[in-house]
Amino acid sequence: MGKAKTQVLPEPEPELELELELERVPVLAVAGGRHASVEQNGHGGYRVGVVSESVLPVAELSGTDFGGGSLGGRIQREDGCPVPSAVLTLIDQRGHQVARAAGAVDGGYVISAPEVGSYVLIVSATGHQPAAVNVALGQRPQQLDLTLAGSGELSGVVRTAGHGEPLAGATITLTDLRGEVVGAAVSGRDGAYVCHDVVSGTYTLVAVVAHMRPAATTLTVPDTGVLRHDIELAAMGVVAGSAWAEGGRAVADIQITVLDAAGELTATARTDDNGRYVVADLPEGQYTIVARGYPPVTSQVTVSGGEVGHDVRLGYGLGDRT
Known part of the structure; x- marks a missing residue:
């Protein structure tokens, strides 16, 4: 009587297990080289966990760098200077966050959505007013440049040198390092002035009023965008x-x-x-x-x-x- 044969079943292929695992936890590429794992939280939203902190400069953007449902571009100030290290948040039409990214020091950014569709992109940066814009992301990567206005202010009081009396009607002009006028104000009856929408940086401030010697000074506005600077003008x-x-x-x-x-x-x-x-x-x-x-x-x-x-x-x- 012959011996019974034993049949050995093959082990499951590891590739199949990996493929099933990827279906349960999809992987999403976010913000220029920054990668995140995304899971549905059971309420229609997504939880994003950042794995890599690298940011792709805007100059390197191409169709091979990020896939469908992606958005990239440059974040700048109203004067054309880049806004570094901005924070970008992508939310869906129900207000749920689906992606988050950080801009580069040169103002470049890249952010991706879990799927194509309509979203709202929120951009914020220190010393600037936040901005929100509707975006429709398709299969092909899209380019979108954004401009942020300053949220800070330069303020102070114009007085006569020596006597300290307030000077009304003084014209205050603020220019950047390129000589472009970025702000202006006129002092009130109490000598007070305010230049709005100022961002961090180095400026030249010039104060002029009739019968007084003009004054010019270099100012550095901090990252908060808020600076107080009083001005004294001497009589001609x-x-x-x-x-x-x-x-x-x-x-x-x-x-x-x-x-x-x-x-x-x-x-x-x-x-x-x-x-x-x-x-x-x-x-x-x-x-x-x-x-x-x-x-x-x-x-x-x-x-x-x-x-x-x-x-x-x-x-x-x-x-x-x-």
């Missing part, structure tokens, strides 16, 4: 005095000419009925005062801010004037 120089003839008599209608250190004409004035004259808004410096009498009289005066008194003595008596 004023030369005032009288024209006197021999015998100590004031002379009216005398032309006063002011020349700068290079001999260029800076200002002119005429004496009033009492022989008084005033020349305002002179920058600091050395000046020559010429009184058009017979003969003309010249004298030197130094202006360093504030009012400088300077009388002129004519070289003739009242009866000699022609």
Whole structure:
């Protein structure tokens, strides 16, 4: 009687087990090289677990870098500068988060959805106003550049140097490193000013008001986008005095000419009925005062801010004037 044969069944192929496991826990590529595992949470939403922190720069985007349902582009400020390290969140039409990503330092970003369809992309960054935009993701990757406005402000008070009195009507101009104007304001009755929509960075602030010397300074706005900076403006120089003839008599209608250190004409004035004259808004410096009498009289005066008194003595008596 022969022996019974024993049949050995083959073991399941490991590839089949792996394939079944992948069906239970799908894998989603998110944000330019960042990978995440996605599971349904039983309420129609998804839980995203980040595995890799790498971010693909926008310059490397192509159809082979990320698959269908993907979105990439550049996040920038209103002045065209990139917004680094922005946070991107993708939600579905029910408000459930389906993906999350971080932008690169050059402003580039990539984010993917679990499937094609309509979503809302939310973008936020420190010192900027958040933005939300509707996106329809298809099988092919799409390009979308986004612009974020600043959420910060530069504020302060404009005062007179020395006295500390508020200056109303001062024009405040803010320019970036390229010289582009990015903000402007006018001080109120209390001297206060506010430049809105400011983002972090280095700027040049210029303050100008009538009869005061303009002021310029370099400011660095922190990442919060909020900075307070008070401004002091010094009065322009004023030369005032009288024209006197021999015998100590004031002379009216005398032309006063002011020349700068290079001999260029800076200002002119005429004496009033009492022989008084005033020349305002002179920058600091050395000046020559010429009184058009017979003969003309010249004298030197130094202006360093504030009012400088300077009388002129004519070289003739009242009866000699022609």
